[in-house]
Amino acid sequence: PSFALNRIGGNISLRFAGIPMGHEFTSLVLALLQVGGHPSKTAPEVIEQIKNIEGDYTFETYFSLSCQNCPDVVQALNLMAVLNPNIRHVAIDGALFQGEVEARQIMSVPSIYLNGELFGQGRMGEEEILAKLDTGASARDAEKLSAKEAFDVLVVGGGPAGAAAAIYAARKGIRTGVAAERFGGQVLDTMAIENFISVNETEGPKLARALENHVREYDVDIMNLQRAAALIPASAEGGLHEIKLENGGSLKA
Ligand SMILES: Cc1cc2nc3c(=O)[nH]c(=O)nc-3n(C[C@H](O)[C@H](O)[C@H](O)COP(=O)(O)OP(=O)(O)OC[C@H]3O[C@@H](n4cnc5c(N)ncnc54)[C@H](O)[C@@H]3O)c2cc1C
Structure with a gap:
């Protein structure tokens, strides 16, 4: 199962590969609101920094429905995908995509991939992701x-x-x-x-x-x-x- 969220005429690339229930239900609700244009409570300077990111970024986050650290990552990357068309995000329920989990030897969730390479593991928010991405900012x-x-x-x-x-x-x-x-x-x-x-x-x-x-x-x-x-x-x-x-x-x- 997989579905994407977008607004009419929009160029947002945000997808859930799985059924976001459990701890991810909040991520789904937030994604619906933000894709629909509801403003995020994230600090304005962080939003600005996200909007200004150049390049081409495809993120994949592996989560499980019982993982308490996953929603922060899923929500941060979803917001980044909503704000910047250069950023794409797929949140993947590892339980439903065992083949991928085995091929990538994923041992824990959340595991985050960027453009096919392991980017990070564990809880992180927008600021941590930005700091890792934007080396100029560092x-x-x-x-x-x-x-x-x-x-x-x-x-x-x-x-x-x-x-x-x-x-x-x-x-x-x-x-x-x-x-x-x-x-x-x-x-x-x-x-x-x-x-x-x-x-x-x-x-x-x-x-x-x-x-x-x-x-x-x-x-x-x-x-x-x-x-x-x-x-x-x-x-x-x-x-x-x-x-x-x-x-x-x-x-x-
Ligand atoms: C899953 C889990 C559940 C827990 N549940 C409970 C509980 O229910 N009740 C309870 O009393 N305790 C609980 N604890 C333990 C509690 O969280 C810790 O005892 C407490 O956080 C210790 O505080 P601290 O400030 O000493 O260290 P930490 O919380 O470990 O903070 C260390 C700080 O130093 C920073 N840091 C480390 N290295 C560097 C570096 N080189 N440069 C800059 N910064 C650095 C870290 O980023 C962090 O900000 C739990 C811990 C975990 C992991």
């Missing part, structure tokens, strides 16, 4: 980051621990930055959290959003999707430590 990022003034406290990592450290520092008026490969950390990978005292039950992505909102209440510079590659300690006491980022940029504190 170089521009590196330049911007390197131009930042030194921080008093620079936290590497944006999970609960990093978020707490940043809030504590910023509350004291200390100039604080957070560089995180993935703001939210492992919390993004879980659905049911039932041992966060005083909150009976919550979901990982919801808690991650709350963490970010809390950090943003303070004057903290969050630099998401930045992977630290090396720490170069200050050469003299009182000097600046340096974090070398994977994209070539560097931050000091």
Whole structure:
């Protein structure tokens, strides 16, 4: 089974190869709304970046109906396909296309292919996909980051621990930055959290959003999707430590 969504006279290439029930039902509803012209809640600068992507991109995402990390990927790529005719997306239920799964030796979902090659695995959103696609953006990022003034406290990592450290520092008026490969950390990978005292039950992505909102209440510079590659300690006491980022940029504190 396979069906495509498009608007009359539109050039959107968005297809579900499977029946998107289970966790993917929301993806279907969102895709229907967005193909129909309903605006996405994604940040305007991200939407702009998606619209400006040049090139030719055919994405295939393998999902399963019970996969909790799949809808984020399916929804991000569907939105990208809606916004940019250079981007095509097929969301494939691996259970119905076992031959493909075996041929590609897919061991986990979501598995994402771009133009026939493995692009990534696991949960990712528009910003992570863009960072992987748009290498020019990464170089521009590196330049911007390197131009930042030194921080008093620079936290590497944006999970609960990093978020707490940043809030504590910023509350004291200390100039604080957070560089995180993935703001939210492992919390993004879980659905049911039932041992966060005083909150009976919550979901990982919801808690991650709350963490970010809390950090943003303070004057903290969050630099998401930045992977630290090396720490170069200050050469003299009182000097600046340096974090070398994977994209070539560097931050000091
Ligand atoms: C599936 C799953 C379910 C879970 N369920 C629960 C639960 O129900 N209850 C519970 O209490 N705990 C649960 N946990 C554990 C909980 O999520 C972790 O204990 C918690 O997230 C740890 O927080 P942290 O900030 O120390 O590290 P992490 O959450 O691991 O965050 C690390 C941060 O550092 C970043 N980072 C790593 N390397 C680099 C680098 N080189 N450069 C820049 N940034 C980097 C990461 O991107 C991330 O932002 C679960 C974990 C998982 C995976």
